[in-house]
Amino acid sequence: MNPTLRTILGTSLLILGLIAAVTVPVGATAQPVRPIEPVDVARGEARSASVVLEVDVGRLEVRAQPGGDGRALVGALDLGNVQTLERTVRGNEHLDVVLRGRTPLRPRIVRDGPHWDLNLAADLPVALEVRSGVGQTMLDLRGTAVHDLDLGAGIGDHEVYLPDGDVVARLATGLGDLDVFVPRAAIVRVYLEGRDLDSVPEGFVAVPGGYERDGVGATIELTLGVGLGEVRVRSY
Numbered sequence: 152m153n154p155t156l157r158t159i160l161g162t163s164l165l166i167l168g169l170i171a172a173v174t175v176p177v178g179a180t181a182q183p184v185r186p187i188e189p190v191d192v193a194r195g196e197a198r199s200a201s202v203v204l205e206v207d208v209g210r211l212e213v214r215a216q217p218g219g220d221g222r223a224l225v226g227a228l229d230l231g232n233v234q235t236l237e238r239t240v241r242g243n244e245h246l247d248v249v250l251r252g253r254t255p256l257r258p259r260i261v262r263d264g265p266h267w268d269l270n271l272a273a274d275l276p277v278a279l280e281v282r283s284g285v286g287q288t289m290l291d292l293r294g295t296a297v298h299d300l301d302l303g304a305g306i307g308d309h310e311v312y313l314p315d316g317d318v319v320a321r322l323a324t325g326l327g328d329l330d331v332f333v334p335r336a337a338i339v340r341v342y343l344e345g346r347d348l349d350s351v352p353e354g355f356v357a358v359p360g361g362y363e364r365d366g367v368g369a370t371i372e373l374t375l376g377v378g379l380g381e382v383r384v385r386s387y
Contacts, residue, residue, distance in 0.1 A: 189227055
């Protein structure tokens, strides 16, 4: 066989083998099945908390925990068979909680999960930091006492409902849509880092560097930075 033809044929077979390796169905792999990872952080004597959630691949949902059952953070993490979890909980009157998910970044992992589903104690003052690599985020913080929110996201769509108390929020995404919902009666100051908003609720007026709206409720300081994608602020 001609050496050039042999080289072309060998390269083609290698490429086909690599494609097959990364697109094989999950059921055909020998990956061990991981159970759902429970999260159950007791509140104890805590009067405040700092919570860090890092999800490199997957969907994250956070909402208020109904009732007061003595837990600061509760939920379940579907780690998608291959994601590993790093967990740190320390503190007494002030809790520090860190959950970090680590996932081999392969095409089939992006398609299949993981999925984090968490609930915050409704009356516990919390500074919440969220880091998302690839995936969707739903932060429904209505009914929580989150007073500081920092979202840094790479690729994906994100939906954030801010609480009805005083809050400072910094939300930044690289690629994807960002929808932010603010309380209808709140005093809101929006600072833009980069592009303008695609949608602004009625009552907002343009000011240098952003928008603002007067109200009779809590005060929200909101800084937004979006790379590629739509960014909208709405009222609830």
